[in-house]
Amino acid sequence: MITAENILLVGSILIFTSILISKTGYRFGIPTLLLFLLVGMAFGSDGLGIQFNSASDAQFIGMMALSIILFSGGMDTRYADIKPVLKQGILLSTVGVLVTTLLTGLFIFFLSHYTHANIELTLMVSLLLAATMSSTDSASVFSLLRSQRMNLKYNLRPMLELESGSNDPMAYMLTIVLIQVIGSGSNFDVTVILKDLFIQFLFGGVIGYAFGKFAVWLVNKIELSNSALYPILLLSLVFITFTLTDLVKGNGYLAVYIAGMIVGNARLAYRKETNTFMNGLTWLFQIIMFLTLGLLVNPHEMLDISVTALLIGVFMILIARPVSVFLCLLPFKGITNKARVFISWVGLRGAVPIIFATYPVIAQIPGSNQLFNIVFFITLLSLTIQGMTISKMARWLKLDLPEEKEGNEFGVELPEEIDTHLDDITLTEDMLSTGNRLADMNIPKGTLVMLIKRGNEFIIPNGQIELHAGDKLLVMSEKK
Template sequence: MIFTAENILLIGSVLIFSSILISKTGYRFGIPTLLLFLLVGMFFGSDGLGLQFNSAEDAQFIGMMALSIILFSGGMDTKYQDIKPVLTPGIILSTVGVLLTTLLTGSFIFLLSEWNRTNIELTLMASLLLAATMSSTDSASVFSLLRSQKMNLKENLRPMLELESGSNDPMAYMLTIVLIQIITSGSELNLALVGKDLLVQFLIGGSVGYAFGRFAVWLVNRIGLSNSSLYPILLLSLVFATFTITDLLKGNGYLAVYIAGVIVGNARLVYRKEINTFMNGLTWLFQIIMFLTLGLLVNPHEMLDVAVVALLIGLFMIFIARPVSVFACLLPFRHISNKARLFVSWVGLRGAVPIIFATYPVIAHIEGSQQLFNTVFFITLLSLVVQGMSISSVARWLHLDLPEEKEGNEFGVELPDEIDSKLNDLTLTDDMLLHGNRLKDMNIPKGTLVMLVKRGNEFIIPNGQVELQVGDKLLFISENKDNKQA
């Protein structure tokens, strides 16, 4: 069966529906949701139920759109105060770490291809190209796993990992593109030229991303649309404009949308709740579509030809290349413990990004590109199974896990950003009611107001005469002292 204009909606809805149902079951067993989306795509594909999808160009386009949304949404959830202490190590991991991983893995692949007992024959440049496509950690996988499992980690590890995964795709992308250009032109590797191209890509990407982020904040807060539902759509149009314009200026679009997301996420924004809800839903939708598409694109039987070599490369990346790169990059930062370095090494997740980058050699008609694509796909599956299913266990084994932080309040009430106040909730105990069981008897700080009382499933609007009980939950509104002092 092939996709047509008549059946694409039905097939697409069946694929998405099946993915969501299966992911609910798989989550209980600790299976990464994104891995299940990939497997669903493979099950419905050419070697499964027979859906025919073999367009690397279409998969690359879908991946580009999805990554733009995922990186922007990830940037919006990245807070300055969280990443500030880990900014330097995070940036080093996302640049130098990617380069070291490429060099180490590429050298290993070249040695394997020289060994006459393997079925791959790759030049040094082709070996480095294969390594470059897999050199970055996958933002979709890292964001999804850390947040869906609600992992809280010591030593600021979560913001460091999210910063690294959100900002290291541009480096891997640039290395992939540069190596393809070298191979197709037949020229030799010029490190000075590569360094210059990387610098230009990062400078343009960073500058355009910052400018569009500031413009987006200004526009959303000032435009005054008649319908609040239009604000997220307006922001989405700016995300795609940021990526496209950056690409036209020969900058890195993935870096630009991530930085724009960070700027927007840390600014005061009207209708933030509506925007966050829209972007979170859209992120999940495009993650599902992207992983399903990539699952449909691969022919599983072709991976059998590269299974042994891909397994060796994958294990080398997991147990040697990634740890060596991480320990080398974090060497100057003595405050980061060895346990933390080990955990960062383990969260070297591969996912959709390496597979999408592996479509570039296919489209460029690089010799052996299909073998390269199948190798990357196999290693991605290996990484999601071995690393993705064990992240929580490794965090507990290294004693780096923390109790889950409660998000929001139990009343489900949120305040708009333009109101310079914050909400907190409190559960009453016997000690709190020693001097009386009414609000007027309690020592409530100045500038604090009790808005609601929750007793079981009942909500009570408080006044001075309401008799409170042990176990009642109070919703407070108070002045935001941090902003006031600033």
Template structure:
């Protein structure tokens, strides 16, 4: 069966429906949700139930849209206060770390391609190209795993890992494009030109992302729309405009939308709750669509022919290339312990991004590009199974895990950013009520009010003469001492 205009809605809905049901079962066994989406796509594909999808260009387009949304949403969830202590090591990992991983893995691939036991014959440039497509950690996988499992880590490792995965795609993308150009032209690489292109990509990506982020904040806080839902749609259009403008100016569009998200996530923004809810749902939808599409695109029987060599390359990346690049990059940062560096090495997750980057050689008709794609896909599966399923255990084994931070309050109440206040909850103990049990007699700090009282499953509107009991939960509203930056 092939996709047509008549059946795409039905088939797409069945795929998404099946993915969500299977992911619910898989979550109980600690299987990464995104891995299951990939598997569902493979089960419904040409070697499974027979759905025919073989357009690398369509998969690349879907991946481009999905990654722009995922990176923007991840940027919005990134807080300055969290990434400030790890900004420098995060940037070093996302640039030098990617380059080192490419060089180490590329040389290894070229070395084993001469072995009689392997069924690949790759030049040095093609070996480096294969390594470059896999050199970045996948933002979708890292964000999804760390946040779905509510991991809290010592040494500020979680924000550093999220910063790295959100900002290292530009380096891998640029290396992939440059190597494709070198191979296609048959010329020797001009390292001066490559460096210039990288600087241009980072410059325009950073400047346009920052400028559009500031413009978006200004527009959303000042424009008056008839329906609050339109603010989220307006912002989505600005994300795609940012991506397109940056790409047209030869900047890195992925970096631009990530920085744009960081700006919006750290300034006062009208209708933030509605926007966050909209972006969260949209991110999940496009993660599912992207992984399903990539699962449909691969032909598992072709991938199995390269399983042995792909497993060898994957093992080298996990055990040697990633740890070596991480330890070298983080060598100057003494505040990150050896256990911390080891954990960062283990969270070098591959996911949708490497597979999407692997479609570029296919579309450029690089010799052996289908082999490269199948190797990247197999290594992604290995990474999600081996690393994705053991991240929590690795954190506990290395004694780097912390209790998950409390989110929100017991009442599920949120206030818009325009109200410069914060909500907290307090559970009353017998000791607190030993001398007085009326709300009016409680020593409530100045500038703080009790909004609600929760008693069991009942919610009560408080007044001064209300008698409080042990176990009552108070919802407190108080003034912010430090206002967020405009």
């Protein structure tokens, strides 16, 4: 029976199971988000029998989740990191998406009309199928690069995150326009598409920037009774930004990503509370989104299109994505061929293509259920093949760097308003050669030792305390 209690129970079991399985999967290098999809499929109609077939509900959940994921990803994007790769990222997220759509659409049309593939699609529907899969998935890219703490040469990580965070608008626009063309039976008008794209990007950019600035001003100026309310206030502004942008025909996904970048690069009150809240919420909605999409699919229906979907997926991985990447990066001589190969390999498909594939279903495009199953199969293929080998590919191409240390071992943070930074230092015998007390050490002016950690013991320092090799000092110093 469907009751509120049963929905709460089953939903909690799904989330609980997903988290436990993800812990095991991480050890074997299996992408966490792939496991969430598989859990959803295991509990779905072909598994334990949960019946969920509402594409509109899945689309709504995906819209909320992507708003949070893109805003959170924008908050973690630093201007200084993306400035050197801004042109490359923008080209990949616009021209790259368009080239991928055209190449993949033509290949799908070829399979449909000139081979024995069990699909019969017109050119417009072939392009629509390609458009839904043309962007790299922000949730998958952010999750994989950050969960594996991957540090890469040539500013590749910020370039990939910038591309994945900003290329959804182009794929979304192409999907919507092609649905309109197919639904109305009108001709493919390039000028109309360019006009719509311009409006989408213009309003998305302007509203995202304006609301980002407003959010920073409001959070810093308003005085609330409880610090826990600040991130909730910010979350409400995220959804307002998305919906208002969508109402004026702009692109809400672009708007929330830009708003996140504005907020993330400004001085913000209660940043620690906000980051903790947004990180937790991002993970929760990623789990819910992938579980929902896993429940939505009927795995047995993918068997009929598996060979065709495999051919399309392999074509995208080995031809369409590399061609679009090499073409977009052609003007940039400083990017090595190894870097271009790696960027091509990180063309991950994930939740975004599946969510975009629900639009033809809701619009009742002929054969839309078959399109949805093809997109889902290719997403599984991409997360399995590419998602499980990203770190290995980086090492094979010799593009990986030593992992950067984040924070300090003491877990202490200072408010942004204090113009200082914290470091931790591990003492060696050489450091203690002039004496084993703080008073004997040559500590630079403007530096303060705040805490000493010896094993599991924390010691409040004074000038006369004896220090040992292996002690860790928490040091506060002025920013230069």
